[in-house]
Amino acid sequence: MKLYYTPKSHFSRKVRILLDAWGLDATLEDVGNVAEASAPAFGPNPLMKVPTLVDADRTVFDSDHIAYYLVALHDPNDQFAVATRDVDALNARAVMNGVMAAEVEIILARRTGTDTGAHRRFGKILESIPAGLAYLEARAEVFTGPPSYAGFHLVSLWDHLALYEVVPLDYPRLAAHVARITNLPYVARSAPR
Secondary structure, eight states, rough: EEEETTOHHHHHHHHHHHHHTTTTTOEEEEEEOSSSSSGGGGGOOOHHHHOOETTEEEESSHHHHHHHHHHHHHHHTTTTTTTHHHHHHHHHHHHHHHHHHHHHHHHHHTTOOOOGGGOOOHHHHHHHHHHHHHHHHHGGGOOOOOHHHHHHHHHHHHHHHHHHTSOOOHHHHHHHHHHHTTTTTHHHHTOOO
């Protein structure tokens, strides 16, 4: 298996945590600067995004699709509730994905020289991040219990937000869950640096 990723990508990290938790070997292919339009660096992904998993003759795009693919092959009991149908957990994952995507838009805009303060669109994107975090804070019980993909998702999001300091992280219930989940060795291994 080969995973096209970047070491700091929170979308890629969700997959890396699962790979480490299951002890699966995968070659990690760093695509470099995701703001660059270098199609060959992203391997077979026509959208030039990470992560992308190549497993023999199969190519799988998108972190959550990759997680579903891997759980079907390697964890039929779904130990980490990847394939959950729980609406609260699914809503939390949708909000986390939205916050992650919003943060990426802000970071990449700034990285490429765009004044995000000069455009209303970026104001709305930036406002969605604390709104999403407040939603999650009010529903933090979703992250209780045994280790889960939702928890891995939260840690990946949280650590990326802490690394890039796009918004303050004053969400004590979420912080407590992150601290607990981060202690798992297979989660700590992929922490962004």
